[in-house]
Amino acid sequence: xxxxxxxxxxxxxxxxxxxxxxxxxxxxxxxxxxxxxxxxxxxxxxxxxxxxxxxxxxxxxxxxxxxxxxxxxxxxxxxxxxxxxxxxxxxxxxxxxxxxxxxxxxxxxxxxxxxxxxxxxxxxxxxxxxxxxxxxxxxxxxxxxxxxxxxxxxxxxxxxxxxxxxxxxxxxxxxxxxxxxxxxxxxxxxxxxxxxxxxxxxxxxxxxxxxxxxxxxxxxxxxxxxxxxxxxxxxxxxxxxxxxxxxxxxxxxxxxxxxxxxxxxxxxxxxxxxxxxxxxxxxxxxxxxxxxxxxxxxxxxxxxxxxxxxxxxxxxxxxxxxxxxxxxxxxxxxxxxxxxxxxxxxxxxxxxxxxxxxxxxxxxxxxxxxxxxxxxxxxxxxxxxxxxxxxxxxx
Numbered sequence: 001x002x003x004x005x006x007x008x009x010x011x012x013x014x015x016x017x018x019x020x021x022x023x024x025x026x027x028x029x030x031x032x033x034x035x036x037x038x039x040x041x042x043x044x045x046x047x048x049x050x051x052x053x054x055x056x057x058x059x060x061x062x063x064x065x066x067x068x069x070x071x072x073x074x075x076x077x078x079x080x081x082x083x084x085x086x087x088x089x090x091x092x093x094x095x096x097x098x099x100x101x102x103x104x105x106x107x108x109x110x111x112x113x114x115x116x117x118x119x120x121x122x123x124x125x126x127x128x129x130x131x132x133x134x135x136x137x138x139x140x141x142x143x144x145x146x147x148x149x150x151x152x153x154x155x156x157x158x159x160x161x162x163x164x165x166x167x168x169x170x171x172x173x174x175x176x177x178x179x180x181x182x183x184x185x186x187x188x189x190x191x192x193x194x195x196x197x198x199x200x201x202x203x204x205x206x207x208x209x210x211x212x213x214x215x216x217x218x219x220x221x222x223x224x225x226x227x228x229x230x231x232x233x234x235x236x237x238x239x240x241x242x243x244x245x246x247x248x249x250x251x252x253x254x255x256x257x258x259x260x261x262x263x264x265x266x267x268x269x270x271x272x273x274x275x276x277x278x279x280x281x282x283x284x285x286x287x288x289x290x291x292x293x294x295x296x297x298x299x300x301x302x303x304x305x306x307x308x309x310x311x312x313x314x315x316x317x318x319x320x321x322x323x324x325x326x327x328x329x330x331x332x333x334x335x336x337x338x339x340x341x342x343x344x345x346x347x348x349x350x351x352x353x354x355x356x357x358x359x360x361x362x363x364x365x366x367x368x369x370x371x372x373x374x375x376x377x378x379x380x381x382x383x384x385x386x387x388x389x390x391x392x393x394x395x
Contacts, residue, residue: 002179003121007130009175010117011137013077013110016172018138020080020103020165021049022145027158034158037093045097049104054341056108061334062197065327069113069120070182076109077173084166088159107169111138111337116330119322120183125266127323131315132262139258139311143251201332206271206324209381210317211339213278216374217310218343219350220285220367224250224303226348227355227363236296249300250307257311264312270320271382277313278378282371284309289364 024046032042064072083102090096114134122130152160201207225247232238232246264273288302318333325332355363 010114018141023149052104057337064330079106087162128265135258222347253307254311
């Protein structure tokens with residue numbers, strides 16, 4: 001088995017989740033018109049996809065630990081391909097909602113299984129580098145999605161987006177069917193899943209630290225995605241096309257940071273690196289808060305710094321998390337992904353009232369305080385000298 005090749009084929013399965021989430025956004029107006037629906041209902045096709053993507057993380061984690069990696073991934077991708085074809089043939093918004101939900105239910109297996117497979121195949125510094133490659137490829141999903149979606153919808157009917165997703169999913173399915181062997185270690189016998197297994201993961205010092213960090217980081221990331229367009233419109237008068245381009249450098253920062261983070265783990269202790277990048281993320285938010293209103297280049301610098309430091313942190317998080325758990329590694333990854341998606345969902349819910357109460361100062365000031373406070377707590381939890389007794393969940 002060529003381990004590096006396996007990293008790529010499982011990473012592309014995980015890539016399809018965020019790619020499918022964002023490729024659809026440029027065609028929302030066309031969907032509204034051609035399916036004779038409303039913007040609110042059409043936007044539900046995004047929300048439904050994200051909701052099921054989050055919920056299924058908690059289901060696929062235990063399934064992957066008990067049933068094996070290969071079976072779960074092949075089932076998930078197969079369901080995704082079928083659902084994408086269903087989206088292509090959907091002639092009304094109700095059917096599209098159903099098949100978008102099925103898309104998410106299927107492809108949610110990708111991120112859980114991919115991280116687990118990489119953890120099965122690699123140890124030590126090699127695992128860190130493989131996680132960096134994985135995170136870099138997955139980070140390309142939200143970058144390429146809107147670009148390719150806009151291109152396809154501009155040339156063809158918006159349904160072509162779903163046909164392209166079905167074809168891509170089929171290619172990924174074939175490669176994983178042909179080359180992915182079962183990687184679950186023979187000596188690891190996962191017991192029957194119990195709800196308290198999740199509680200045990202959250203009681204683990206490393207596990208809970210990484211999971212809560214994922215929630216906060218993606219809460220902040222989506223605050224930028226949701227509220228930055230207001231600044232770009234009101235203060236700098238940018239058009240829709242120009243606003244889209246502003247997000248590209250931050251996304252590329254995440255891609256570059258993810259690759260570099262995988263390499264840095266070979267030189268810097270993982271716990272030290274994740275604490276350092278958390279402080280740097282908080283510093284990037286502070287930079288943005290001070291300078292966003294002064295000039296567009298300074299605003300860009302702030303979000304690029306945030307994206308870069310976020311990217312640096314991601315492969316380190318998955319390396320630490322999977323290293324802390326052996327018997328229920330996929331369950332831990334599922335919990336981690338679930339909390340990240342919940343961070344995305346909570347961002348507009350919490351951020352909107354803060355924005356209405358105090359504008360950008362309160363919105364991003366709140367983020368800064370929470371981020372800085374958690375960075376201090378993370379430093380104490382991961383780098384503190386006080387020894388702690390491992391929980392049963394620790395490997």
